Amino acid sequence: MPSAITHQIFALMVALPFCLLFYWFHVLAFDLSTILQVICIILTFSIMPDMDLGSSTIRKIFLPLALGLLLSFLILGQIMPALIICLILIAVHFLRHRGFLHSLPAALLFSIPLLMYQWTFALFAFVSYFSHLLIDKL
Ligand SMILES: [Zn+2]
Numbered sequence: 145m146p147s148a149i150t151h152q153i154f155a156l157m158v159a160l161p162f163c164l165l166f167y168w169f170h171v172l173a174f175d176l177s178t179i180l181q182v183i184c185i186i187l188t189f190s191i192m193p194d195m196d197l198g199s200s201t202i203r204k205i206f207l208p209l210a211l212g213l214l215l216s217f218l219i220l221g222q223i224m225p226a227l228i229i230c231l232i233l234i235a236v237h238f239l240r241h242r243g244f245l246h247s248l249p250a251a252l253l254f255s256i257p258l259l260m261y262q263w264t265f266a267l268f269a270f271v272s273y274f275s276h277l278l279i280d281k282l
Contacts, residue, residue: 145280146279146280148191148194148200148201148202150279151190151191151194151275151276151279152186152187152190152191154190154275154276154278154279155186155187155189155190155271155272155275155276156183156186156187156190158271158272158275158278159182159186159268159271159272159275162267162268162271163182166264171264172264181265182264182265182268185258185265185268185269185272186268186272187272188202188272189254189255189268189269189270189272189273189276190272190273190275190276191276192245192254192273192276193245193246193250193251193273193276193277193280194241194245194276195236195239195245196236196239196240196241196242196243196244196245196246197241203236206236207233210229210232210233211233213225213229214226214229214230214233217229242280246276246277246280247277248274248277250273251270251273251274251277252270254269254273255267255269255270255273
């Protein structure tokens with residue numbers, strides 16, 4: 145099973161041609177902020193499928209973050225986001241490894257919300273997530 149670092153390096157290599165294309169065609173601003181955001185997206189989405197694995201790096205990061213967000217939303221009285229986080233936490237706990245999270249629909253499901261922010265970010269998210277699925281098949 146490839147490590148988190150392997151997934152992240154592979155995703156960076158897969159995303160690089162897209163970066164060059166976007167730079168060439170001036171699709172994406174290449175300031176420091178954008179570059180850092182793209183790198184964060186690639187590094188995060190390339191290991192997201194392993195959230196269904198209890199010992200994974202992303203799970204160790206995700207759980208405290210999700211619990212913190214849940215607590216914050218509850219304190220703020222935001223019931224709907226709190227409910228969504230609860231459902232995600234429950235789902236992640238019961239999903240079997242290499243099940244739904246290791247599928248194309250999951251890649252789309254997690255990438256599509258970034259379309260509301262910037263379509264190139266959604267593409268990087270999808271490519272990174274999909275690169276994880278590819279390397280897991282090798
Ligand atoms: Zn995996």
